[in-house]
Amino acid sequence: MSQSLQFLTPSRSPYLTLPKQTVTSLYRRFPVIKLLIGKHSFPAVKSSSSDLDATSSKVGAVDNGQTVVTGVLSADSVAVRVQSDSGSLEVDTVTEAELKENGFRSTRRTKLVCTIGPATCGFEQLESLAVGGMNVARINMCHGTREWHRRVIERVRRLNEEKGFAVAIMMDTEGSEIHMGELGGAPSAKAEDGEIWTFSVRAFDSGLPERTIIVNYDGFAEDVKVGDELLVDGGMVRFEVTEKIGPDVKCRCTDPGLLLPRANLTFWRDGSLVRERNAMLPTISSKDWLDIDFGIAEGVDFIAISFVKSAEVINHLKSYIAARARDSDIAVIAKIESIDSLKNLEEIIRASDGAMVARGDLGAQIPLEQVPSAQQRVVKLCRQLNKPVIVASQLLESMIEYPTPTRAEVADVSEAVRQRADALMLSGESAMGQYPEKALAVLRNVSLRIERWWREEKRYEAMELPDVGTSFADSISEEICNSAAKMANNLEVDALFVYTKTGHMASLLSRCRPDCPIFAFTTTTSVRRRLNLQWGLIPFRLSFSDDMESNLNKTFSLLKARGMIKSGDLVIAVSDMLQSIQVMNVP
Ligand SMILES: Nc1ncnc2c1ncn2[C@@H]1O[C@H](COP(=O)(O)OP(=O)(O)O)[C@@H](O)[C@H]1O
Ligand SMILES: C=C(OP(=O)(O)O)C(=O)O
């Protein structure tokens, strides 16, 4: 027996406000609550029943898996905002302006990820990044409290709602790496050549003695040997182990430098990385599981897993997410940053929804001169297997302190763009650097310039794209996308249009890296956000039907009305509802 209750939202008002107590008691009495908006009725869903007792929680209504109503349940009221849905097209203001002013050819294909930290966590700072082209905001659970991260997520969500952006959120786990603790509250500490520092696994109750570093891994003092080399942050500072005294390890600084709180530690013996017992630590620690629960509850779009060793952990996490996050589909990104992840690369990428070349830790685990070829290998394999790939770490490291990049950094960014990675990522440059917006502008400008050069010179390195589909229907979709992309290049069309509910057809087109931009129309805001990580896709949210003719007419008139396309533009359209390729001029 299902009891249900319907609310009529006040006419024209996009808000439905009810006292919280009323809502709580209503949910006790009625398992199903519906909201009536116009002629349509939508079930109101709350994120979880326990949330009703919290001071703030989310309420939303879902129509065919598509959220049309979202709201916040506060201490004493519930405000439900109705997104006007009929005939609207959601695209951000930056894309819209870019299309209007410069046309299709000038849109940026390479996507940009910014790590959010103290330098960029304010609403206005986040807005500047979004305006500057940030497609994905990354939060690193290695730093900051969950409360801090929650506030950042809230601000990004608000930015999307109020300003039409589709900035996705990526949560990055801490992982079971060995790292230093806080520096007794200091923002950094300088280690000078020849100084003796103590690395200890002891807990110091009353203040940290001078030149002492806490290590988070209990087996540390047992595992290191006198003569080992200790690398902080992949070699930014180096020490040599000189003496072991119980839980304390005395080390002499051999390469001086700045120590930052919670910096990563690796130790080397006879020129190779030591992977004693810490290799046995779980990829996802108990703290990571709590962070993952937090990420699921907050509805993040991507979860990036640090120090992935095999496909098993990815499969495990994916089934965990599937069981818990029924309404949302969180993509799992494997961070390639260890020797094991390179060893098991193909199975890891096949199991994941995407990968990150995490060059920071990777460069601490394999010789630096091997990092570029590893990057190229990961980028290529991801493209072949149709998984988005992010190139991360030290792209513009000097811009943490200086307003212009080095020529070498620009060359590095160019190379990643030339490899046609899906996305580039800023870490410290945007999290705690002096010039976050300038760094983002460098990524943007270099991407645009290299992409243009690439198209002008037709430096087309055709890549063998193997079949990735497992069913016959998948194979058809693939063939359609491969052919449509090829036609788009040969006919020099202005844009590819793809109508896709899950985003799959859009990613298949993106994989072909065509010359023209890909307008991806999708029915849900969450798919729209997720597509924002993929090369060349301009994601729009749009309600559409199974009737392609009417979809196209509707899209043309909406885009024309907003000045984003004009009569005569040549377009190729594909969809995952109708297995066909249509070539047409905008009427
Ligand atoms: N949430 C945060 N709170 C404080 N500092 C942060 C935060 N996120 C990042 N940072 C700072 O930015 C630096 C670069 O970020 P990132 O590369 O993600 O981390 P890590 O250096 O630990 O690999 C960090 O070392 C840290 O100093
Ligand atoms: C991106 C990376 O991971 P993190 O910043 O979490 O260490 C990296 O190691 O390059």
Ligand SMILES: [K+]
């Ligand atoms: K991390």
Ligand SMILES: [Mg+2]
């Ligand atoms: Mg790392």
